[in-house]
Amino acid sequence: MTRPPASLPPAASGPGDDPPDEDDALAAEYVLGVLAAPEREAVTRRLRDDPALRMRVADWEARLAPLNAAYAAVAPPDLLPRIEARLFGRTRQRRGLRWWMGAAAGLALGGAVATALLLALPFAPVSPPGPVQGVATLGATLATEDGTLSFAVAYVPQTGTLAVSRGSGSAAAAGRDYELWRIGADGVPVSLGLLRDTTEQRTVSGLSEGIVLAVSLEPAGGSPGPAPTGPVLAASPLTPR
Amino acid sequence: MTAQDDIDGLLARVAAQDRRAFRSLYAAAAPKLFGVLMRMLRDRTEAEDALQDVFTRIWLQAGRFDPGRGRAMSWLVTVARNQAIDRLRTRPRAPHDGDDAVAALADPAPGPETRLEAEGAARRIAACLGELETDRAGAVQGAYLQGLSYQDLADRYGVPLNTMRTWLRRSLMKLKDCLAR
Numbered sequence: 001m002t003r004p005p006a007s008l009p010p011a012a013s014g015p016g017d018d019p020p021d022e023d024d025a026l027a028a029e030y031v032l033g034v035l036a037a038p039e040r041e042a043v044t045r046r047l048r049d050d051p052a053l054r055m056r057v058a059d060w061e062a063r064l065a066p067l068n069a070a071y072a073a074v075a076p077p078d079l080l081p082r083i084e085a086r087l088f089g090r091t092r093q094r095r096g097l098r099w100w101m102g103a104a105a106g107l108a109l110g111g112a113v114a115t116a117l118l119l120a121l122p123f124a125p126v127s128p129p130g131p132v133q134g135v136a137t138l139g140a141t142l143a144t145e146d147g148t149l150s151f152a153v154a155y156v157p158q159t160g161t162l163a164v165s166r167g168s169g170s171a172a173a174a175g176r177d178y179e180l181w182r183i184g185a186d187g188v189p190v191s192l193g194l195l196r197d198t199t200e201q202r203t204v205s206g207l208s209e210g211i212v213l214a215v216s217l218e219p220a221g222g223s224p225g226p227a228p229t230g231p232v233l234a235a236s237p238l239t240p241r
Numbered sequence: 242m243t244a245q246d247d248i249d250g251l252l253a254r255v256a257a258q259d260r261r262a263f264r265s266l267y268a269a270a271a272p273k274l275f276g277v278l279m280r281m282l283r284d285r286t287e288a289e290d291a292l293q294d295v296f297t298r299i300w301l302q303a304g305r306f307d308p309g310r311g312r313a314m315s316w317l318v319t320v321a322r323n324q325a326i327d328r329l330r331t332r333p334r335a336p337h338d339g340d341d342a343v344a345a346l347a348d349p350a351p352g353p354e355t356r357l358e359a360e361g362a363a364r365r366i367a368a369c370l371g372e373l374e375t376d377r378a379g380a381v382q383g384a385y386l387q388g389l390s391y392q393d394l395a396d397r398y399g400v401p402l403n404t405m406r407t408w409l410r411r412s413l414m415k416l417k418d419c420l421a422r
Contacts, residue, residue: 028413032381033322033388037330058310063420065315066362067385068277076275076292080267083296088260186260205301 027056031064088188089226138207139241142215142234143168149233151180151195151215154241155207162192162207165199172196172217178233179222183212189227194218212237252313256303263300270314271296274321281325281388291328295321326388369419377412384409 029035030043047054135156143150149169155162164180172178178195182204192204195215214235216228223229248269254262274295278288298320306316370378376398383389389397395405 024417025410025413028417029409032384032409032413033326033329034384034391034394034409035330036390036392040326040330061315061319062311063417064366064385065311065318066366067382068315068318069363070382070386071273071277071280071318073272074276074279076271077289079271079289079293079296080264083267083293083300084260086293086297087300 023053024056027053028060030057031060085226087190088186089190137241138209138238140213140236140238141167142213142236144233149215151234153213153238155204155238157208160203160205161201162204163199163201164195166195171198175220176230177218177220177222179216179218179228179230181214181216181228182207183214183235185210189214191222191226194222207238209240210237248317249308249313252299252303252306252316253308255300256306263296266299267296270317273314274317277318277321278325280386281322282328287328291321291324295324298324322388329388330390365420366416369416372419373412373415377408380405380409381412381416 026035026043030040035043043053047057135158138155138157140153141150142153147168150167151164152167153162153164180192180195181189182192183189192213193200193202212235214228214232216223216232217230218228219230248266251262251266251269255266271292275288275292278291278295279285282288282291299317302320306313370381373381380394380398383397384394391402391405391409394409395402398405400408
């Protein structure tokens with residue numbers, strides 16, 4: 001169904017001239033890039049939930065793509081090291097997945113160190129953030145050997161929502177921070193940020209079953225480098241809930 | 242296997258988290274994408290910054306590319322153009338000079354991988370643009386290639402914003418009809 005766009009003066013009609021469909025015109029403007037910031041943002045938001053608009057945008061992208069031939073190539077600097085550092089982190093020593101599991105489980109010493117650095121609190125049973133009804137959820141429980149510190153993690157891949165709640169133990173001592181890491185199959189850790197509050201929620205993309213989450217104890221502000229510098233207190237893979 | 246197939250194949254492997262393919266994709270596609278960013282952002286430092294964002298997005302979103310829907314290179318250029326336009330729209334810029342306003346479609350240095358395969362489609366769109374008045378064709382091309390905003394275009398052509406909007410929308414619909422013939 002077509003209707004004339006509300007904001008434009010009536011178009012003079014010529015042979016075969018139909019009043020343009022508003023969304024089709026909007027999609028064309030979006031692809032061309034002419035929309036001002038607020039209108040562009042509005043379309044970006046609509047695209048998330050509007051498959052019909054997404055299709056129109058895709059059609060216009062295809063229609064105008066032949067114009068790309070006019071872009072001349074320009075030799076860029078080699079930015080790969082920086083891009084990879086941002087995406088994958090940098091470790092001097094390549095550690096396999098098993099090392100990370102062992103580092104946490106076998107760290108009786110680490111556990112003792114952690115306990116010495118924490119305020120001792122009685123162990124409290126922790127119920128992980130509940131799975132969203134009917135929506136695939138992954139979870140993990142990250143706990144130290146002696147259980148004095150534990151985090152319950154829930155992740156909804158569909159939305160990228162990651163919820164972490166500290167079930168036992170307290171916030172890191174002054175001058176320290178807990179840092180959460182993801183470790184993929186290649187063993188390279190990527191920081192998911194600091195865990196300061198009792199519950200933390202953030203949006204993270206790309207976590208899936210089998211990816212290991214780990215908590216390390218870092219100087220305040222987190223690890224100064226792309227990998228943990230402090231003891232790994234707990235680690236566990238994400239599993240379906 | 243043509244270079245074009247290479248990029249399609251590489252992107253598919255990047256979607257499967259193949260880091261070596263990601264490096265090869267950078268080697269193959271970064272010059273074109275950097276060219277897009279330089280053309281639109283006109284600032285080398287910003288273009289380098291944007292290129293990092295573009296490849297970060299490519300790694301994270303390669304799985305969204307649907308091979309049935311078109312060429313991988315077109316998708317990559319879309320990622321680059323969107324990144325550039327987002328940056329342009331959040332940083333107010335002075336209107337550009339008119340040097341590109343009626344730039345010919347022919348690229349002075351087209352990459353060998355795009356020349357042969359793009360020729361047919363590029364000829365078709367050039368022909369359809371040729372059916373529009375020169376000003377209108379220039380506005381469409383200028384907007385697309387440089388990321389000009391409605392305000393930029395209105396300033397360049399010295400017309401009110403709403404007039405530019407009417408012109409452009411009508412031109413785009415004529416282009417669509419012509420391409421569908």
